[in-house]
Amino acid sequence: MARKNPMETIGHSREAKVSTPTPRLEIRNLRRRFGDRDVVDDVSLTIMPGHVTCLLGPSGCGKSTTLRMIAGVEMQDSGEIYVDGDLVCDTVFRIPPERRHIGLMFQDFALFPHMSVADNVAFGLKGSKDEKRTRVEELLRKVGLYRAIDEFPHVLSGGEQQRIALVRALAPRPRIMLMDEPFSGLDNRLRDDIRDETLSVLKEEDTAVLLVTHEPEEAMRMADEIALMRDGRIVQQGAPYNIYNAPLDKAAVSFFSDINAIRGKSQGALTDTPFGHFLTPGVADGAEVDIVVRPQHLKLDFDRAGKGPLPTMTDGTAARGVVERARFMGNESLVEFRMDYDGSIMKAIVPNVFLPSVGTPLWLTIRRDRCFVFPAKD
Numbered sequence: 001m002a003r004k005n006p007m008e009t010i011g012h013s014r015e016a017k018v019s020t021p022t023p024r025l026e027i028r029n030l031r032r033r034f035g036d037r038d039v040v041d042d043v044s045l046t047i048m049p050g051h052v053t054c055l056l057g058p059s060g061c062g063k064s065t066t067l068r069m070i071a072g073v074e075m076q077d078s079g080e081i082y083v084d085g086d087l088v089c090d091t092v093f094r095i096p097p098e099r100r101h102i103g104l105m106f107q108d109f110a111l112f113p114h115m116s117v118a119d120n121v122a123f124g125l126k127g128s129k130d131e132k133r134t135r136v137e138e139l140l141r142k143v144g145l146y147r148a149i150d151e152f153p154h155v156l157s158g159g160e161q162q163r164i165a166l167v168r169a170l171a172p173r174p175r176i177m178l179m180d181e182p183f184s185g186l187d188n189r190l191r192d193d194i195r196d197e198t199l200s201v202l203k204e205e206d207t208a209v210l211l212v213t214h215e216p217e218e219a220m221r222m223a224d225e226i227a228l229m230r231d232g233r234i235v236q237q238g239a240p241y242n243i244y245n246a247p248l249d250k251a252a253v254s255f256f257s258d259i260n261a262i263r264g265k266s267q268g269a270l271t272d273t274p275f276g277h278f279l280t281p282g283v284a285d286g287a288e289v290d291i292v293v294r295p296q297h298l299k300l301d302f303d304r305a306g307k308g309p310l311p312t313m314t315d316g317t318a319a320r321g322v323v324e325r326a327r328f329m330g331n332e333s334l335v336e337f338r339m340d341y342d343g344s345i346m347k348a349i350v351p352n353v354f355l356p357s358v359g360t361p362l363w364l365t366i367r368r369d370r371c372f373v374f375p376a377k378d
């Protein structure tokens with residue numbers, strides 16, 4: 001047993017190589033300035049094959065510009081782009097868009113109206129007629145549209161056209177798919193199905209996907225990783241679960257949902273509020289903090305002759321509010337309270353079986369494990 005098996009050493013070094021695979025797409029320190037504004041400001045990202053990264057941010061934050069630089073239709077002022085470890089573009093060297101092996105899909109994907117579905121999908125393909133036909137058939141089967149192979153685009157529904165556009169982009173086996181708000185032209189119910197189907201086709205093709213969207217639900221549904229973008233910069237990056245549950249700041253919370261924020265002053269690593277004490281470790285004495293909680297994480301309790309529930313470790317102290325507005329939204333209700341302690345408004349989301357009438361007094365508590373504490377900024 002003491003002698004080392006030489007094969008083990010070999011096995012080890014191989015493993016070390018496998019554990020650091022080359023990203024399919026890597027962008028380093030990309031910048032683009034329009035006028036006096038850094039529209040894309042030092043953006044870096046890596047995406048592995050078969051992975052979907054969503055660039056998520058409000059309109060105008062620089063998402064499309066980033067995508068256009070990767071596609072090669074916009075030139076960066078500085079920074080580099082690598083595909084499978086090879087330099088594709090820096091400020092001196094530049095491979096033209098058509099040689100980057102990148103598939104593109106945008107909201108206003110236009111199919112060629114004068115070509116059949118088969119010809120549309122085969123458009124970017126090289127090879128013999130048979131090879132092209134095989135690939136076209138394979139892809140159309142994957143999205144359940146083989147029956148439409150000889151149709152013209154105008155006889156297909158919006159959702160079907162969308163799927164054809166997807167397989168047209170995927171047909172030449174692009175190493176990277178860039179998708180810019182590709183689902184925003186579709187109506188809601190259709191969109192969920194198409195998103196799921198698109199995702200499974202993309203995963204099967206093992207391409208790296210960079211999907212741009214301003215919709216948090218879309219990013220959460222599609223992404224392995226979300227890159228949250230704001231004013232030209234990526235401010236936070238991670239799995240959807242982490243972005244949602246460990247947000248960087250108040251703005252990152254409010255990008256995903258409505259929020260309630262309670263301002264307080266930290267003293268001895270504790271902040272006293274109408275909802276009881278909150279732990280605020282690492283905050284200097286006298287510094288202001290915001291305690292932020294999403295509407296779905298408020299708990300409601302009935303008023304019993306002016307009294308609420310007793311304080312607990314997990315939920316702190318209850319504060320009373322009076323229902324100002326209650327809206328039924330199908331799966332849930334949104335209830336707005338005017339709080340007794342300072343007249344401010346708090347929003348709670350509750351299951352739809354509960355729709356209190358305006359003027360009802362109720363007691364609110366904040367789950368300690370579901371609130372966020374940030375230094376007050378404004």
Ligand SMILES: Nc1ncnc2c1ncn2[C@@H]1O[C@H](COP(=O)(O)OP(=O)(O)O)[C@@H](O)[C@H]1O
Pocket residue numbers: 034035039057058059060061062063064065066
């Ligand atoms: N060619 C251009 N010339 C000048 N300004 C531009 C150009 N392209 C984009 N912009 C500006 O850059 C900002 C970011 O645009 P864009 O990348 O399209 O944002 P997003 O896709 O996140 O909505 C916007 O304010 C837009 O007006």
Ligand SMILES: [Mg+2]
Pocket residue numbers: 060063064065180
């Ligand atoms: Mg855009």
